[in-house]
Amino acid sequence: MNERGPILLVEDNPDDVFFMQRACRSAGVANPLHVAEDGDKAIEYLSGAGKFANRAVYPLPCLILLDLKLPGKSGLEGLAWLRHQPKFTTNIVIVLTTSREPRDIQEAYRSGANAYLVKPTSPTQLAELVSAIKTFWIEYNVVE
Amino acid sequence: MGRRALLKRAQNTIEERVLLLAPTGGDSANAIAVLRTAGFEAVVCGDLEEVVRHAREGAGAMLLAEEALRTKSLNALTHFLKEQPSWSDLPLIMITSGGDTTHTSLRAYEAFGPAVNLSLVERPFRVITLVSTLRAALRSRRRQYEVRDLLEQLEEKVRERTMQLEQTISELEAFSYSMSHDLRAPLRAMRGYSEALMDEHAARLDENGQKYLQRILNASERLDRLVQDVLRYSRVARGTIDCVPIDLEALIASVITEYPGLRPPHAQIDVAKPLLRVNGHEASLTQVISNLLGNAAKFVSPGRMATINVWTEKRGARVRIFIADNGIGIAPENHERIFKMFERLSAGTEYEGTGIGLAIVAKAVERMGGNVGLESETGKGSTFWIELDAGER
Numbered sequence A: 001m002n003e004r005g006p007i008l009l010v011e012d013n014p015d016d017v018f019f020m021q022r023a024c025r026s027a028g029v030a031n032p033l034h035v036a037e038d039g040d041k042a043i044e045y046l047s048g049a050g051k052f053a054n055r056a057v058y059p060l061p062c063l064i065l066l067d068l069k070l071p072g073k074s075g076l077e078g079l080a081w082l083r084h085q086p087k088f089t090t091n092i093v094i095v096l097t098t099s100r101e102p103r104d105i106q107e108a109y110r111s112g113a114n115a116y117l118v119k120p121t122s123p124t125q126l127a128e129l130v131s132a133i134k135t136f137w138i139e140y141n142v143v144e
Numbered sequence B: 001m002g003r004r005a006l007l008k009r010a011q012n013t014i015e016e017r018v019l020l021l022a023p024t025g026g027d028s029a030n031a032i033a034v035l036r037t038a039g040f041e042a043v044v045c046g047d048l049e050e051v052v053r054h055a056r057e058g059a060g061a062m063l064l065a066e067e068a069l070r071t072k073s074l075n076a077l078t079h080f081l082k083e084q085p086s087w088s089d090l091p092l093i094m095i096t097s098g099g100d101t102t103h104t105s106l107r108a109y110e111a112f113g114p115a116v117n118l119s120l121v122e123r124p125f126r127v128i129t130l131v132s133t134l135r136a137a138l139r140s141r142r143r144q145y146e147v148r149d150l151l152e153q154l155e156e157k158v159r160e161r162t163m164q165l166e167q168t169i170s171e172l173e174a175f176s177y178s179m180s181h182d183l184r185a186p187l188r189a190m191r192g193y194s195e196a197l198m199d200e201h202a203a204r205l206d207e208n209g210q211k212y213l214q215r216i217l218n219a220s221e222r223l224d225r226l227v228q229d230v231l232r233y234s235r236v237a238r239g240t241i242d243c244v245p246i247d248l249e250a251l252i253a254s255v256i257t258e259y260p261g262l263r264p265p266h267a268q269i270d271v272a273k274p275l276l277r278v279n280g281h282e283a284s285l286t287q288v289i290s291n292l293l294g295n296a297a298k299f300v301s302p303g304r305m306a307t308i309n310v311w312t313e314k315r316g317a318r319v320r321i322f323i324a325d326n327g328i329g330i331a332p333e334n335h336e337r338i339f340k341m342f343e344r345l346s347a348g349t350e351y352e353g354t355g356i357g358l359a360i361v362a363k364a365v366e367r368m369g370g371n372v373g374l375e376s377e378t379g380k381g382s383t384f385w386i387e388l389d390a391g392e393r
Helices: A014-026 A039-047 A075-084 A102-110 A123-140 B003-016 B025-038 B048-057 B066-070 B074-082 B103-115 B127-204 B207-238 B248-258 B282-298 B357-367
Strands: A007-010 A033-036 A063-066 A093-097 A115-118 B018-021 B042-044 B061-065 B092-096 B118-122 B244-246 B267-271 B278-280 B306-315 B318-324 B371-376 B382-389
Touching (some): A007 A014, A007 A039, A014 B127, A033 A039, A039 A075, A075 A093, A075 A102, A123 B127, B018 B025, B018 B048, B025 B127, B061 B066, B066 B074, B074 B103, B092 B127, B118 B127, B244 B282, B248 B267, B248 B282, B282 B306, B282 B357, B282 B382, B357 B382
Parallel strands (some): A007 A033, B018 B042, B061 B092, B267 B306
Antiparallel strands (some): B244 B278, B318 B382
């Protein structure tokens, strides 16, 4: 069980943030959704730096949903940073991106992603996807 | 005169010079006198090895007395002549004894074989004979240089073109990469907000409002399919294709599992087992088979269930996979067209499609080293086939 902590959504597109919030609601995800707009913000959040210093407000996430194409530090760079931090080597990172490019998929897994999901176009499909994430990664999957 | 021009002239002198080897004093003195008078650049060599050494640096022709060829160094010369670049055929003029063909001259002649550009001049030679033979030799040598220069230009051009092509390809790659990331994001927003509007606010829209919204939704779905198909095509066209033996029965079963449209009540697919194994790239072949089965299931007369037959036939070292349907068929004059990008035969919205599916099939099969074709007539169904190398177990 992996039910503690919020979901950290690393996503720069406000539309996609909106759709993810909506999908979480309709899939009945109880964990709060926190958003980091790019790789640097995600690193700040995870290291508890800057405005994310208060762990009571910004607890470590149970799950990271990571977009690949971000302004500043890319998703893969953020992932590489994360896997080099001893305390984050086992955190669940799910890549959630538009690209189906074999290059992106290979690099994501090589950099230590736990799963690679392609953003569906329709909100209905996104809700189904979030519901599957909730069942597998939050309810069934066991973490330390 | 600039340095470049000087170098060029020096190079020309080397390339036009005649290498002379005549061990007997009389021959040598005669020949040198004739060459100098006629304006040839002559280099007098002491032995065959020196001839070969000079020839490696450049020469227009060689003038050798047959006595000079009796040495062991003859091998060095024949080796040099054999190893010339493809454009080069250095003329060799041999001065032989007059009268009957001697054993020696015959042997020298045979030593070179038919592959050497060899002329014989007999002693005592007439000046006019020697001069005209040399002129002809140098003239043919100049032609060889022209061929050499053309080859160099050609290679330079090929290098340039290759570089340009590589640049275009990498630009196209960047384009299609950014398309896969960026192009679909606004589309997702359009579709997402339309759906959200429909879900949450449909009641507040009148009938026309709802109709317009539905049209936006339909159009964005169509555009999404289009973009996805273009991306599929570009992945098939650019990606690495490693072919391995593939179990077709399992592949087809998994395609049917994935698409509900390939099962009753939409379609009935009969697979004539056992299917032969083919050599292919699994992801590409899955794309090909699902596109062909999808088409077979789609293009049926309204209200009719598609009946699809799949079988394989061995053709020499190849295997042909057949997919036959009971659909609306395709007129023979359209058989070529349908494999091209964006070609659609059915007008309007009767059959949904992007016009890219068969272009993906053709490109993927081509990249796996196969062929594709069909037999069909309007109203009589279609049989599409693809042919790939047989997959050995």
